[in-house]
Amino acid sequence: MIFPRLTRQPIKLLLNVAFLSALLVNNLSAQTVAAPEVILLNATQESELRLTDRFVDHLVRTGQLRINKIVTDTLIPTRQHERFSQYHQGLKVYGAEVTRQTEAGVTVSIFGRFYQGIKIETTPSLPLDTIISTVDSETQWSLPEKKSQELVILKNPNGIFTLAYRLTIASPVGPAIQFIDAHDGITVHQYPGIYLNNDGLPCDTCRVGEGRGVKGDRKKISVNALGGRFQTLDLLRPPAIATYDLKGDWERLLNILNNNELLGPADYGQDSDNHWTDGPIVDGHVSAGWTYDYLHARFQRNGLDGQDGPITTIVHPVNREDLWSVPDHIFSLFFLNAFYCGVCGPDGMVVFGEGLPEGFVLTETGQTIDFFAGGIDIVSHELAHAITDNTSGLIYQNESGALNEAFSDIIGVSVEFFMADTGRHPEETADYVLGEAVVKPNGVRSLADPLSLNNPDHYSIRYQGGADYGGVHINSTIASHAFYLAIEGGTNKTSGISVVGVGSHNRWQIEQVFYRAFTMLMPANSTFSIARKTTIQSARDMFGAGHTVERAIDEAWTAVGVK
Amino acid sequence: MRIIRQKNIAIAVTLWIFIFCFNSSDLFAQTVDDQRITVGFSGGIQFVKDALKNEVDFELWQETGTFEASYNVTKDTAFDGSFAFLLFKRMGLGFNVSHFSKTIAATIDADVPHPFFFSFPRKATGVADNITRRESAIHIQSQYWHAVGDRFLMRGFIGPTIFSVRQDLVSTIQTKERGYDYSAVDIIGHNTLSSGGTELGFNIGFDVSYFVFDHVALAGILRYSRGTSSVDDQATLRHISRFSGQGQPPLELGGTHVAAGLRFGF
Numbered sequence: 001m002i003f004p005r006l007t008r009q010p011i012k013l014l015l016n017v018a019f020l021s022a023l024l025v026n027n028l029s030a031q032t033v034a035a036p037e038v039i040l041l042n043a044t045q046e047s048e049l050r051l052t053d054r055f056v057d058h059l060v061r062t063g064q065l066r067i068n069k070i071v072t073d074t075l076i077p078t079r080q081h082e083r084f085s086q087y088h089q090g091l092k093v094y095g096a097e098v099t100r101q102t103e104a105g106v107t108v109s110i111f112g113r114f115y116q117g118i119k120i121e122t123t124p125s126l127p128l129d130t131i132i133s134t135v136d137s138e139t140q141w142s143l144p145e146k147k148s149q150e151l152v153i154l155k156n157p158n159g160i161f162t163l164a165y166r167l168t169i170a171s172p173v174g175p176a177i178q179f180i181d182a183h184d185g186i187t188v189h190q191y192p193g194i195y196l197n198n199d200g201l202p203c204d205t206c207r208v209g210e211g212r213g214v215k216g217d218r219k220k221i222s223v224n225a226l227g228g229r230f231q232t233l234d235l236l237r238p239p240a241i242a243t244y245d246l247k248g249d250w251e252r253l254l255n256i257l258n259n260n261e262l263l264g265p266a267d268y269g270q271d272s273d274n275h276w277t278d279g280p281i282v283d284g285h286v287s288a289g290w291t292y293d294y295l296h297a298r299f300q301r302n303g304l305d306g307q308d309g310p311i312t313t314i315v316h317p318v319n320r321e322d323l324w325s326v327p328d329h330i331f332s333l334f335f336l337n338a339f340y341c342g343v344c345g346p347d348g349m350v351v352f353g354e355g356l357p358e359g360f361v362l363t364e365t366g367q368t369i370d371f372f373a374g375g376i377d378i379v380s381h382e383l384a385h386a387i388t389d390n391t392s393g394l395i396y397q398n399e400s401g402a403l404n405e406a407f408s409d410i411i412g413v414s415v416e417f418f419m420a421d422t423g424r425h426p427e428e429t430a431d432y433v434l435g436e437a438v439v440k441p442n443g444v445r446s447l448a449d450p451l452s453l454n455n456p457d458h459y460s461i462r463y464q465g466g467a468d469y470g471g472v473h474i475n476s477t478i479a480s481h482a483f484y485l486a487i488e489g490g491t492n493k494t495s496g497i498s499v500v501g502v503g504s505h506n507r508w509q510i511e512q513v514f515y516r517a518f519t520m521l522m523p524a525n526s527t528f529s530i531a532r533k534t535t536i537q538s539a540r541d542m543f544g545a546g547h548t549v550e551r552a553i554d555e556a557w558t559a560v561g562v563k
Numbered sequence: 564m565r566i567i568r569q570k571n572i573a574i575a576v577t578l579w580i581f582i583f584c585f586n587s588s589d590l591f592a593q594t595v596d597d598q599r600i601t602v603g604f605s606g607g608i609q610f611v612k613d614a615l616k617n618e619v620d621f622e623l624w625q626e627t628g629t630f631e632a633s634y635n636v637t638k639d640t641a642f643d644g645s646f647a648f649l650l651f652k653r654m655g656l657g658f659n660v661s662h663f664s665k666t667i668a669a670t671i672d673a674d675v676p677h678p679f680f681f682s683f684p685r686k687a688t689g690v691a692d693n694i695t696r697r698e699s700a701i702h703i704q705s706q707y708w709h710a711v712g713d714r715f716l717m718r719g720f721i722g723p724t725i726f727s728v729r730q731d732l733v734s735t736i737q738t739k740e741r742g743y744d745y746s747a748v749d750i751i752g753h754n755t756l757s758s759g760g761t762e763l764g765f766n767i768g769f770d771v772s773y774f775v776f777d778h779v780a781l782a783g784i785l786r787y788s789r790g791t792s793s794v795d796d797q798a799t800l801r802h803i804s805r806f807s808g809q810g811q812p813p814l815e816l817g818g819t820h821v822a823a824g825l826r827f828g829f
Contacts (some may be wrong), residue, residue: 202742208678210625220625220679236678238743289679296744424680 041098041112042530044537053107056084056100059114063087065098071391073520074300075512076541079103081520086114089122094152094166094179095395097523101541109537111530112523120153120161124182131165131180154179154189162188168343177343191396191469203235211276213283214374215437217427221276221286224268232269232285237292238308243285245269245278248319250330253351256314257344269315280315284352284373287415288313290424291380294415295387298508299515304348304386311383312349315373320357338372340385348389350382355438368440375438376419376428377412384411391519392526399527401472406479407518409434413447414511417504432484447484450477451493457481458494459528459561478560479531485556486510486549492559499555502548509549513538532557596710598828600648601772605784605824609641609663613696613815617732620804623676628684630673630750631807632733636696639665641820643784645770647706647718655706657720659766659786661820663698675738675748687738689750694731698816701725702766702788714774716828721767726790726816729759734802758799764790764817772826780826788817 043052059065065084073079079101086096098112128149154164164179179189205225213219222241224233234241244267246253255261269281276282288311295301302308317334318326326334333339335354342348352373361368372378385408388394394404412434420430436443442453450457455477462478463471485492487510489501502509513535521534535557539550557563613636621628640663647657669691674684704720711717737752768786775781791813795806 208624218681220677220681222679236743236745293679293744424683426682 037116039114039116041110041114042533043110044108044533044540049107049110052110053100056098056110059086059098060084063090065114068097071306071520073101073516075516076103079108079541083523084112088115088118088120088153091122091163092150092152093118093161094154094164095400095525096155097393097525099392099521099523101521101537108541109521109534111521111526111534111537113525115155115161118153118161120163121183122153122163124151124163124165126182126185128165131167131182131185134185151182152179156188164188206235207274208236209271209274209276211282211286212279213286214279214371216279217425219282219286219425221282222289223271223274223285225274226265228272230271230274231265232281234285234289237289239292239303239311241285241288241292241311242313243269243281243288244312244314245281245316246314247316248322248354250318250322250326250334253314253317253334257341257349257351259344263312263314263345280352280354280371280373283371283376284313284315284379287373287376287379288350288383290376290419291383291411291415293424294380294411294418298414298418298511301387301515304383305390310347311386312345312347313373313379314349314351315371316354317351318354320354323357323360336369338378338382340382340389342386342389348386350379350386352379352382365442367442370438370440372438375435377416378435378438380415381408381412381434384408387411387519392522393524394518394522394526395524396469396472398470398472399475400525401469402475403479403518403522403526403528403531405472405476406483407514409445409447409476409480410483410511410514410518414507417507432488445473445477445480447477447480448488448490449493450481456494457492457560461494478528478562482532482553482556482560482562483510483514485559486552489552495559495561497555497559499559500548500552501556502552506549509543510553513542513549513553516542528562532562598649598716600646600829601716601780601826602644602646602829603772603780603782603824603826604642604644605782605822606640606642607784607820607822607824608638609661609818609820610638611636611663611665611696611815611818615730615814616807617803618805618807619734619736619802621735623738624678626676626681628674628676629804630671630733630736632669632671632691634667634669634694634696634730634732636665636667638818639663641822643820643822643824645784645826647704649708653708655708655718657702657704657706657718657722659702659704661700661702661786661788663696663700663818663820665696667694667696668692669694669733671733671736671750671753673736673738673750678740678745685746685748687748687750689736689753691733691753691755694733694755695729696731696814697729699727700764700766700788700790700817702786704766714780716772716774716780716826718770718772720769720786722765724764724766724788724790724817725761726764726788726792727759727761728792728814728816729757730794730814731755731757732794732799732803756799756802758794758796758803759814760792760794760796762790762792762813762816764788766817768820770826772828774826774828778828780828781823782826783823784820786820788820790816792816 043049068085069083071081082100084098086093100110101108149167152166154162163182167178169178181188207223207225209221209223211221222234222236223230232243244263338352340350355369355371394400417430419425420428432448433443434445446453456462463474485499487501487507489499491498517534517538535553543549615634618631643661645659649655671689673687675687677683702724704722706718706720709717733753734756735754736750739749739751741747766788770784772780772782793813
């Protein structure tokens, strides 16, 4: 059955939601000034490093760069990664970051972008209280109290800098990050606090149950026993992995997402005999655990935040029977999407949409949509957004946003391969298509053949419009296709350039190299070009210069037209 | 099992008849032929070769796991007591009671289910100490007595043996997870059950006595006995899923018994 003409146009509606459509940069205020000089930092050779290193040290000494984070490399334990943020007159320049890799105090690589010659008045005309009260009255939603507001310098796509307040605001469809001009109160930039999958025994009470997923496949499920019942709280893994069943109460879920209400123990998925039959609960909970297992096994990473912080997922945000009665934006968000919200709850959370009832298909594509929790690649994709959030913080717009999405797709398919290839879940059919188990036929995006699902496979045909936050989903396939080519090899359809991949038996090499580049080497405002450079540097770091891994990655980026 | 038992009986009866039929000579011992009855006891070694394995299925983490316990029973000390009397010409009838006990350590190899994944078992190994095999036997012997010189009495014998055996079997194991990522698990304990029964076999061998006094002799005995015992009774199989490996079930009973002791002749 196909949607009647008068029903909603799914998926695309999401972009029409009021707060999301306001993402474009609005009128610039009078206080903005012309674009300063951009200094690209890309040093990997000894001759470049000496000078660049000295330059970075100078910027640190003068307070123009401030250390933001120091992390130890989990894949090369002798290496450290410093992440610097640019500051101008004490204010953070949003997204301007430099990463420096060192070993025993010796610099190995430096990547980043630094803006020189910023001239901007850094005293706001409007106090924060005024901004907050204005936002409050406009949205009629209270601001989450726990998220700090900060005054930043924001650069728009035209290179113009603006003094803006960065706020986390509540909205009818979940929290959002908003930048408000500190002089005239106009919203100059906004992005969602949620990352959408757009387009589409260590304890006495630990128990292992058995359940059937959405596809009917049998799985073990790690749960907690309490009062004669079992709840979807996994305490067998180092982080507490909790899956909450909202039972279709989307109004309450909105309150939870906007931090006006907390999830409680009564919200856990529940079962009386530990033989679980609710597919979305089983898959959502189990796949979150499997994603943790993959990250730990492949990258020695301790969870999403690297410190085994809690992992929270939510299923059944709506009831399928309410298909016709919910507002349009709820339909788009909770029926036809899965998303990660980093500013929701104490530790962020992932929400898996309910999909469409049987017999319904998307009008435009003729595809059916099943429970989003039923796709392990979708679950992993969303959780990977949390990793990005906690590491490189790739800004969710334009090329950095496309890299953000590409990394999630890469992790999504990699988890699938990991589960299938290592025998942990042989029933899993691994492939390079994202969401094929949920969105049928064809899935959401193809890393192997992006053109088949109308995504670009080459930089020259990238989407350059403003929709989709500058094509974050659309253009993600340029990078993820490079990942695919580096593993499997093949010929790029647009350029005709062939790549000799490392082979599927060596996929771990490319996975580790990309993971390391995306989480440790890339600055927040990375471009495809920086992605190329950092992945090549990562390959050199791990396998040595001239290794087949470096060659495969180099060829892959060339094939997709990224220089 | 029944076929093996009948075979043992047939062998023993046939040999007994053979000795009676073909050893009716009227030769008697010269110096020691006054001896009509002997009583004795001896201690020595019983050479046993039995490699039993049993497998047990168990439920853990919503899945069936398996462990295999291997028991390698070899030689150990054995004791026996004997009574024999001359029956007809050189033919005699003897009764011999022996006891063999061996305590061994069984090795355990387990496939332990993973808490997160089906059909993704972890290998674990362990040792179960104090596994005991206790074997008592009554050897009924048709004997052929032959005196050599004034002091030596040699007796060949053959006959059926009634074995009574108890064998400890590992029936359960206790495991302990080492923690995330649960790729390793340890076996930290086990329980055993004792299984066995009474079975018929045969024995054959000879006994040499050297009379240092008129009625007291130093003696040596070499005896080979063999029997088989099933341990796959229903009571055992409630705990043991199956037996595997070389020659099981049944248990291989008896073996080569070499001992020295005293004989008293009357």
